[in-house]
Amino acid sequence: MKAFTTLDGLVCPLDRANVDTDAIIPKQFLKSIKRSGFGPNLFDEWRYLDHGEPGMDPSSRRPNPDFVLNQPRYRGAQVLLGRENFGCGSSREHAPWALEDYGFRVVIAPSFADIFFNNCYKNGVLPIVLDAAVVETLFAECFAHEGYTLHVDLALQRVTAPSGASWAFDITGHRKDCLLKGLDEIGLTLHHADAIRAFEERRRIEQPWLFA
Amino acid sequence: MSAQTLYDKLWSSHVVHEGSDGTVLLYIDRHLVHEVTSPQAYEGLKLAGRTPWRSDSVVATADHNTPTDHWERGIVDPVSRQQVETLDANIAHFGARAYFPFRDAAQGIVHVMGPEQGATLPGMTVVCGDSHTSTHGAFGALAFGIGTSEVEHVLATQCLVAKKARNMRVCVTGELAAGVTAKDVALAVIGRIGTAGGTGYTIEFAGSAIRGLSMEGRMTLCNMAIEAGARAGLVAVDQKTIDYVAGRPLAPKADAWARASAYWATLVSDPDAHFDHEVVLDGAEIEPQVTWGTSPEMVLPIGAKVPDPRAEPDATRRAGIERALAYMGLDANTPLAEIPVDKVFIGSCTNSRIEDLRAAAAVVRGRRKADSVTQVLVVPGSGLVKAQAEAEGLDRIFLAAGFEWREPGCSMCLAMNADRLEPGERCASTSNRNFEGRQGQGGRTHLVSPAMATAAAIAGHFVDVRTF
Numbered sequence: 001m002k003a004f005t006t007l008d009g010l011v012c013p014l015d016r017a018n019v020d021t022d023a024i025i026p027k028q029f030l031k032s033i034k035r036s037g038f039g040p041n042l043f044d045e046w047r048y049l050d051h052g053e054p055g056m057d058p059s060s061r062r063p064n065p066d067f068v069l070n071q072p073r074y075r076g077a078q079v080l081l082g083r084e085n086f087g088c089g090s091s092r093e094h095a096p097w098a099l100e101d102y103g104f105r106v107v108i109a110p111s112f113a114d115i116f117f118n119n120c121y122k123n124g125v126l127p128i129v130l131d132a133a134v135v136e137t138l139f140a141e142c143f144a145h146e147g148y149t150l151h152v153d154l155a156l157q158r159v160t161a162p163s164g165a166s167w168a169f170d171i172t173g174h175r176k177d178c179l180l181k182g183l184d185e186i187g188l189t190l191h192h193a194d195a196i197r198a199f200e201e202r203r204r205i206e207q208p209w210l211f212a
Numbered sequence: 213m214s215a216q217t218l219y220d221k222l223w224s225s226h227v228v229h230e231g232s233d234g235t236v237l238l239y240i241d242r243h244l245v246h247e248v249t250s251p252q253a254y255e256g257l258k259l260a261g262r263t264p265w266r267s268d269s270v271v272a273t274a275d276h277n278t279p280t281d282h283w284e285r286g287i288v289d290p291v292s293r294q295q296v297e298t299l300d301a302n303i304a305h306f307g308a309r310a311y312f313p314f315r316d317a318a319q320g321i322v323h324v325m326g327p328e329q330g331a332t333l334p335g336m337t338v339v340c341g342d343s344h345t346s347t348h349g350a351f352g353a354l355a356f357g358i359g360t361s362e363v364e365h366v367l368a369t370q371c372l373v374a375k376k377a378r379n380m381r382v383c384v385t386g387e388l389a390a391g392v393t394a395k396d397v398a399l400a401v402i403g404r405i406g407t408a409g410g411t412g413y414t415i416e417f418a419g420s421a422i423r424g425l426s427m428e429g430r431m432t433l434c435n436m437a438i439e440a441g442a443r444a445g446l447v448a449v450d451q452k453t454i455d456y457v458a459g460r461p462l463a464p465k466a467d468a469w470a471r472a473s474a475y476w477a478t479l480v481s482d483p484d485a486h487f488d489h490e491v492v493l494d495g496a497e498i499e500p501q502v503t504w505g506t507s508p509e510m511v512l513p514i515g516a517k518v519p520d521p522r523a524e525p526d527a528t529r530r531a532g533i534e535r536a537l538a539y540m541g542l543d544a545n546t547p548l549a550e551i552p553v554d555k556v557f558i559g560s561c562t563n564s565r566i567e568d569l570r571a572a573a574a575v576v577r578g579r580r581k582a583d584s585v586t587q588v589l590v591v592p593g594s595g596l597v598k599a600q601a602e603a604e605g606l607d608r609i610f611l612a613a614g615f616e617w618r619e620p621g622c623s624m625c626l627a628m629n630a631d632r633l634e635p636g637e638r639c640a641s642t643s644n645r646n647f648e649g650r651q652g653q654g655g656r657t658h659l660v661s662p663a664m665a666t667a668a669a670i671a672g673h674f675v676d677v678r679t680f
């Protein structure tokens with residue numbers, strides 16, 4: 001996994017609540033058996049006026065000029081600013097794959113859906129929960145200032161605005177460690193292989209029907 | 213030991229290792245696998261030169277992408293076919309306890325097939341690369357959806373890296389009125405607490421109205437726990453749970469059965485266990501529900517009117533209502549019962565079991581779909597449900613009414629196969645998500661129970677099934 005340490009990223013505001021994973025990456029793109037290449041279809045139904053299917057050449061499609069990602073001032077954004085319950089819906093990891101492939105490394109929102117939140121960490125995307133009032137301020141500043149960027153420091157667990165204002169965010173020690181070092185989580189878990197085996201042996205005796 | 217909730221018991225009995233920040237390695241007993249979220253996981257395993265820790269924990273089927281008609285033609289869409297064939301190859305290579313491939317007699321939606329086969333047992337941890345894995349919590353199993361990286365992690369280590377959620381109890385007291393179903397309870401709960409209301413919690417559904425539900429009703433309810441934001445839903449084990457599991461192909465037999473069922477009976481919350489949050493609903497007051505917007509929390513009883521955004525003081529919520537009404541093509545203050553439907557979908561892991569089909573058949577028997585309704589799809593949840601329905605003659609009732617009787621699969625719940633809405637079409641659907649584009653780009657979904665969907669198919673618009 002890609003490591004994450006610090007980022008100075010252009011912010012793109014997505015001003016709606018309950019953005020679901022069907023919207024982030026529509027189902028027709030889930031037929032792929034690969035992990036990469038989803039970026040051009042991120043927010044497909046909002047981003048294009050024509051209907052997207054896998055294998056289409058993005059340059060031949062009609063972008064929706066009203067959608068925020070298509071506005072020139074947000075081109076190259078790496079920080080997505082969202083609202084409540086971001087990432088609700090299906091468990092599809094294609095959602096963080098698409099965000100990452102497009103170039104987003106940070107998503108900031110007042111709340112996230114659990115599975116999406118979890119999936120982000122596995123793919124080097126940092127989801128940050130900030131207070132609703134802070135998010136409101138960020139939206140206002142982002143709309144007001146073209147080229148609005150935020151500084152994100154994972155080691156310090158802080159987001160800093162151009163004004164110098166900064167806010168702390170929470171992250172578990174385990175996730176922080178994995179993300180900072182870009183660690184392979186399966187490898188880490190396998191350090192506990194003996195403990196897993198011992199647990200399993202106990203279970204096999206206590207609840208043998210689980211192993212039939 | 214202090215009093216524990218059911219969730220506390222399930223959690224603590226599966227902890228292999230606990231880290232200093234409270235992150236644990238949680239042992240996984242059952243891993244359900246389908247074609248859409250597994251190929252990248254198996255590929256990752258291969259690339260790293262790893263093998264599955266315990267392939268006999270895997271039970272797999274193909275469901276999301278499979279067609280629901282003309283099975284003799286196979287899967288025509290080459291991209292879908294490749295995904296299903298990739299699953300065939302991965303199961304052949306890595307192994308599984310059981311596999312129900314495309315066109316198998318017991319193929320089905322993974323959350324219908326699992327319980328039906330006895331692959332889901334009380335006290336288990338159950339995971340699947342699918343958010344509606346919460347369904348299996350109906351058995352007093354700790355069940356939740358995971359992403360593809362986690363699918364790979366569970367395949368390789370039999371564990372999940374997880375952090376414990378908090379305890380919420382949703383208590384539905386009293387008894388449900390006639391014509392009110394588990395689906396209406398689920399939608400009413402989401403209407404009350406919101407789609408993020410359960411975020412960070414495991415919800416235990418309790419109370420006399422829940423005890424009164426059949427196992428299939430409890431599955432419908434737990435299935436929708438994820439739409440309330442909770443990764444897992446639970447119902448305590450009782451005699452109904454144990455009776456339902458008895459005799460299923462993968463359920464314990466003989467001596468093991470006696471031991472297992474005695475243990476399962478302990479899978480209830482202790483009487484004085486602590487819940488971090490508690491919600492109480494009066495079951496008798498719940499009415500048949502219809503969603504009007506693009507999120508399951510945008511829901512009202514059938515007698516209500518489409519909300520007026522001007523009455524909403526909060527700006528973000530007001531904008532959300534306006535956007536939803538524009539997408540749904542609805543005017544504020546329209547009575548829900550006056551909204552006409554173009555299509556009806558009866559199916560999905562929420563409502564495609566035999567009791568759902570019986571409920572639909574009971575409403576339609578001897579009547580016909582309205583001419584204005586262009587398609588009514590009835591899609592059984594599994595091959596076994598389909599066979600049972602046909603043995604009871606339900607297929608003939610549906611066909612006589614002008615409904616279509618299909619092969620099992622996810623179908624128009626997410627429209628990955630050929631079953632979908634066209635832009636602007638309006639659908640009464642027994643599925644679980646009414647998001648923009650969920651059932652086809654530009655499609656408009658209203659979530660309802662099977663009885664309500666059937667009544668809408670006959671009337672051509674929503675109607676209160678209690679007086680229909």
Ligand code: SF4
Pocket residue numbers: 275276321322323342344560561562621622625626643644
């Ligand atoms: S029926 Fe719908 S919700 Fe259920 S598993 Fe299939 S696609 Fe997902």
